[in-house]
Amino acid sequence: DAGVIQSPRHEVTEMGQEVTLRCKPISGHNSLFWYRQTMMRGLELLIYFNNNVPIDDSGMPEDRFSAKMPNASFSTLKIQPSEPRDSAVYFCASSSPFGGIQETQYFGPGTRLLVL
Amino acid sequence: RKEVEQDPGPFNVPEGATVAFNCTYSNSASQSFFWYRQDCRKEPKLLMSVYSSGNEDGRFTAQLNRASQYISLLIRDSKLSDSATYLCVVNTNAGKSTFGDGTTLTVKP
Numbered sequence: 610d611a612g613v614i615q616s617p618r619h620e621v622t623e624m625g626q627e628v629t630l631r632c633k634p635i636s637g638h639n640s641l642f643w644y645r646q647t648m649m650r651g652l653e654l655l656i657y658f659n660n661n662v663p664i665d666d667s668g669m670p671e672d673r674f675s676a677k678m679p680n681a682s683f684s685t686l687k688i689q690p691s692e693p694r695d696s697a698v699y700f701c702a703s704s705s706p707f708g709g710i711q712e713t714q715y716f717g718p719g720t721r722l723l724v725l
Numbered sequence: 726r727k728e729v730e731q732d733p734g735p736f737n738v739p740e741g742a743t744v745a746f747n748c749t750y751s752n753s754a755s756q757s758f759f760w761y762r763q764d765c766r767k768e769p770k771l772l773m774s775v776y777s778s779g780n781e782d783g784r785f786t787a788q789l790n791r792a793s794q795y796i797s798l799l800i801r802d803s804k805l806s807d808s809a810t811y812l813c814v815v816n817t818n819a820g821k822s823t824f825g826d827g828t829t830l831t832v833k834p
Contacts, residue, residue, distance in 0.1 A: 642822065651826040652769070652812065665821055700768055712757065714814075714822060716768035 611635075613717035615701050621723045627689040630720045633682055634703030642714060643676055643686050644700040652700075658684065691724045698722070728752055731813050731825035739833055742803050746828050748796040748813030758789055760798050761812040763827065769812055772798075803832045 614633040622628055634641045642657040656666040658678045666676070673692070678684040688695055698721050702714040731748045738744050750758075758775035773780065775787040775796050786799040796813055813825035 644824075652824040654822065654824075657821065713759070713771045713774070716770065719768055 613701055613703055613715055615699075615717035615720050617720060618718060619721045619723075621725065622691055623725050624692055625690045626724075627687065628691045628695075628722060628724075630686040630688075630699050630701075630722070632684045632686070632701030632717060634684070634701070635715055636682070638703035638705045638715075639681070640704045640706070641678060641684050642702040642704075643684070644702065644716075645697045646700060646719075647697045655686070688722075691722075693724045696723050726751060727826075728823045729813055729815050729825040731811075732828050733826075734828040734830070736828065736830045737833060738803055738830070740803060740805060742832075743799065743801045744803055744830060745800075746798045746811055746813075746830075748798075748825055750794050750796070750813075750815045750823075752815065752817060752823075753794065754817055755794075755815045757816040758796050759814040759816075760785075760787060760796075761814055761824075763810045763812060765809075769824075772811070800830075803830075805832050805834065808832045 616631045640659050643655040644652050646652045655668045656676045657664055661678045676686045698719045700716050700719045702716045704714045729750050732746055736744055760772040761769040762772045763769040773782050773787050775789045777789050779788045784801045788797045808831050810827040810829045812827045814822055816822050
């Protein structure tokens with residue numbers, strides 16, 4: 610099993626540019642999560658999908674952020690336009706239910722984003 | 726108040742020491758509980774689930790107290806390789822996970 614795959618692993622961009630982060634969850638997992646991690650705020654849940662449907666996007670900072678999951682094997686997180694305060698590590702994670710309760714989340718390696 | 730709160734740390738202990746981390750959660754509807762470990766510049770990885778009856782995995786013991794909404798992790802005979810940040814995670818039955826801010830452990834020779 611390849612695990613959760615994220616791309617790119619590192620991204621350096623200039624303020625105002627569009628950034629697209631990509632994630633391929635583990636095959637068979639029906640839930641996908643996007644997190645952002647910074648020293649100041651820790652690990653924050655941005656949005657999560659269940660069976661490709663967004664369930665809770667209350668963590669999305671503002672309208673500049675959007676996420677999609679067009680199918681069970683692919684999701685994107687887009688920031689447009691990007692700002693320096695968006696600099697963080699963005700993790701994607703996936704999980705599958707057990708007994709009706711979501712269980713272990715498996716994280717991808719993360720995308721380190723730096724907005725200049 | 727945060728939904729999941731952990732000991733602020735950091736914990737600096739010598740090899741062989743026993744160290745305990747605590748975590749409290751505010752949502753009484755929480756259904757499942759976990760401890761994750763995160764190494765520097767790496768992704769979080771599951772260390773162990775936490776069951777109501779308590780569970781042990783080698784040198785690691787996890788406890789859950791639903792009445793007090795409290796979770797703990799005990800590490801015995803700590804090793805240099807245990808140095809990491811330990812994250813308390815609480816899931817609701819709606820599938821939402823909330824992570825604590827983590828407690829950093831450094832085990833020194």
